[in-house]
Amino acid sequence: MVVHKPFADLGPVLKSTHHILVTEGRVYQKTQVYLDMALKLSELSTCLRSGYGAVLIKDDRIISAGFNGASRGMPHCSEAGCGREGIPSRTRYELCRSAHAEFNSLLFCREDPTNATLYIAGHNVQTKEEKRGASCLPCKMCYRAMRQAKILSVVIRDTNCLPLIYSLDELKFIEEE
Ligand SMILES: [Zn+2]
Numbered sequence: 001m002v003v004h005k006p007f008a009d010l011g012p013v014l015k016s017t018h019h020i021l022v023t024e025g026r027v028y029q030k031t032q033v034y035l036d037m038a039l040k041l042s043e044l045s046t047c048l049r050s051g052y053g054a055v056l057i058k059d060d061r062i063i064s065a066g067f068n069g070a071s072r073g074m075p076h077c078s079e080a081g082c083g084r085e086g087i088p089s090r091t092r093y094e095l096c097r098s099a100h101a102e103f104n105s106l107l108f109c110r111e112d113p114t115n116a117t118l119y120i121a122g123h124n125v126q127t128k129e130e131k132r133g134a135s136c137l138p139c140k141m142c143y144r145a146m147r148q149a150k151i152l153s154v155v156i157r158d159t160n161c162l163p164l165i166y167s168l169d170e171l172k173f174i175e176e177e
């Protein structure tokens with residue numbers, strides 16, 4: 001069953017858009033498994049601040065995946081420090097050395113990603129706690145890359161660990177952050 005949930009308790013970013021909350025059934029099960037996979041991948045992140053994983057799914061197949069880390073041949077945050085440590089959430093992404101999980105998953109995709117769904121999950125590297133809610137939404141640059149790649153939708157977890165599904169148009173507010 002798919003329900004539309006009011007915007008309570010989801011933070012200022014999530015309140016600014018519409019979204020679908022999936023709460024039970026086979027779709028719910030698959031969604032949580034794909035989010036679990038993204039969360040597991042985030043363990044491979046080399047950033048000192050945040051680890052994110054992204055799994056790209058099309059027609060129930062994994063067509064790509066990625067995690068955040070320095071670009072090939074460049075020093076990782078774990079080796080050379082992360083310039084975003086202490087910087088407020090969802091700002092100054094360029095200070096971190098990492099290419100983002102969502103961006104990498106699009107770059108590494110070897111088939112047409114049109115209408116695929118991107119599942120994003122992550123954790124705080126210091127506390128090991130899963131990140132949920134608005135902090136898992138893509139940054140502006142990844143959002144633009146998703147639009148260019150014709151991704152259909154984005155799935156993250158809300159603060160209660162339930163999946164939130166957004167169409168790319170529902171995420172247009174990211175450009176205004
Ligand atoms: Zn970093």
Ligand SMILES: [Zn+2]
Nearest residue numbers: 100138139142
């Ligand atoms: Zn990004």
